[in-house]
Amino acid sequence: MSFGTVIVVLAALFALVTLIRSRHNARLGYGTDEEGRPIGNPQREAELRREVEELRERVQVLERIATDGTEAKRLSAEIERLRDER
Numbered sequence: 001m002s003f004g005t006v007i008v009v010l011a012a013l014f015a016l017v018t019l020i021r022s023r024h025n026a027r028l029g030y031g032t033d034e035e036g037r038p039i040g041n042p043q044r045e046a047e048l049r050r051e052v053e054e055l056r057e058r059v060q061v062l063e064r065i066a067t068d069g070t071e072a073k074r075l076s077a078e079i080e081r082l083r084d085e086r
Contacts, residue, residue, distance in 0.1 A: 029041035
């Protein structure tokens with residue numbers, strides 16, 4: 001193989017990989033900007049943002065439950081009452 005053939009084969013391989021990657025990204029709904037960087041799927045990103053917000057709300061509720069002073073006191077009193085019954 002000559003040096004020129006190697007260059008042609010490498011260029012063809014690079015073009016093939018670029019084509020396959022572009023088709024794959026297009027199937028997933030991702031585009032590219034002018035510089036070839038992938039741009040995310042806006043529908044999927046909106047869905048993920050909504051899911052993150054729901055999870056944050058759930059965590060806040062769980063934190064409130066875990067740190068609620070009256071609930072902790074009630075639980076502690078219930079445990080003490082059960083210990084005294086033995």
